[in-house]
Amino acid sequence: MSRRTDVDESDVRVRPGRGTRPRSKRRPQHADATEAMVTVVDRGRWRCALGGDPGRPVTAMRARELGRTPIVVGDRVGLVGDLSGAPDTLARIVRVADRSTSLLRTVDDTDATERLVVANAEQLVVVTAVADPEPRTGFVDRCLVAAYAGGLAPVLCLTKTDLADPEPFAAHYRDLDIPVLRTRRDQAPDELAGLLAGRVSALVGHSGVGKSTLVNALLPDAEQRTGTVSGVGKGRHTTVAAVALPLDGPDSGWVIDTPGVRSFGLAHVSPDDVIDAFDDLAEASKDCPRGCGHLGPPADPECALDALVAAGELRPRRLEALRRVLVALR
Template sequence: MPRRRDVHALDESDVRVRPGRRGSRPRSKLRPAHADATRAMVTAVDRGRWTCAPGADPDRPPVIAMRARELGRTPVVVGDRVDLVGDLSGEPDTLARIVRVAERDTVLRRTADDTDPFERVVVANAERLVVVTSVADPAPRTGFVDRCLVAAYAGGLEPVLCLTKSDLADPEPFAAQYRDLGVPLVVTGRSTAGPPAGLDALRAELSGRLCALVGHSGVGKSTLVNELVPAADQAVGRLSGIGKGRHTTTAALAFPHADGWVVDTPGIRSFGLAHVGADDVVAAFGDLAEAIDDCPRGCGHLGPPADPECALDDLVCAGALGAGRLEALRRILVALHQA
């Protein structure tokens, strides 16, 4: 009977390696540096494919790209600056790869409602958020505007308020609520001939920037987008799988405009603000950010009786903050606290 070998005396030559389907060579964790990648901006997202503008240049053919495997589930949204490799010709049936996503300067986020902890990034790197609301037909909704302002301040965007249909009602009573906040205001209305009145003022606010537009159905936002970017209506009609008709898309779409880009976001009807805190909003006001360091823990900055020791009231008493400005700020904070 043969003697059993001591297991402690075994070496590599005694172990039989069965070749598997994947081979026995370990996979390297090193990935290509992609030093020759081309920077681009995402202009549309459709079912796992991203439309990108190389160099954010609207004169170059758009490129369709997929997300590289090494990015995993890294979210990529309209406005993101990405690095592309592969076929960048923009020819039909060609496909590039997104290998990197640059750090975002600003982020417009929302949640499904005020209790949903899951954040949805709507647009990245937008400089301004244009909140479009009509002064009549339909009547303006202060709560929606306030929530949009909160989302803008929390995400690092500069809000702009655009009031439409000024030919139907006086916009001043509604606009007065926001003047003390220093929000830029544009008023438009139907004219007897030609484009809506006030369109040049809106163009000036958008020029040279990446700007996102939000607004309820019926306020005239689609009319403004089509006037600002005549090709937008045609482009939406060509996009398949993103929407169910013209300007009924549930995804953001970016269109070139006046040395900048306009992002249409028709799918946003409301902003859940579960991801935002009161300090995030106040911090957007440079002259108030340091003052709230003296507030007690958990202060919501609403003032008495809810927050009787809020440091912002001390600024008003000292003459460093106007009472009207604080009142306007607290009104939009109420929108944040209301579920």
């Protein structure tokens, strides 16, 4: 059997490269990107309001250079591409602005993986009923911790006050100096509407507490608007996703409904994250020993906050209310 030995370069197969241009880490700056606010997220598509104007909706996808950068409702983003908002058109999200606040949670208290729920909300309105179902301080306390840690101003909204006296439950939170609003099923939530005007506010609450009733009272066509944003591009809007809905009126504002957030894992939060939200306590807490949980004796016998009470610079009931919230971390 003869073996061929006259082989030249034409007989050698050269595998072509993936490209003729060298790979570069430089990325386009997109200086001409148009600012927008994310209002809905649905399976790889984002509905955005150009310039924060709800009358200029655009559907977008995430640009490849952003990788797995999380983009959630409330994010301020930069868009390029087709900004017409016409059916079957897509813009590209090329930039996510720094967040002023972040509402975060974990699956449970043992999982330290943070999940971003809402970005750039100014207020977290915790909705709970005073009856049917019975109110629970545990859920409210956890929501307050998440708000303090994320930089949101907490608001407590008590619903169904026509069924029971709200005062006993409201008393738990009076010394934290947070707004406590009361609503009835037979009255318009005018006080809440005034607090939401001109701001971006996220609403959280257990099923059955009347949060949907509040949203419908604030936004009579809320269900219609939710249906409108459901056609984000690849599927339907699900009830477990956050949705930002614009308020009407001269002061406008946004309400972010978060029906999927029923509990908050707090593995990502430390006691100091909560204390830092209180201007009158943050400075004094620097004198606490390392690792202080600020719960007082016997767990933290040298907590500096007790010295404030002894000196008459801090109301005892305010410290008690704060420590009850801190217990949610334990």
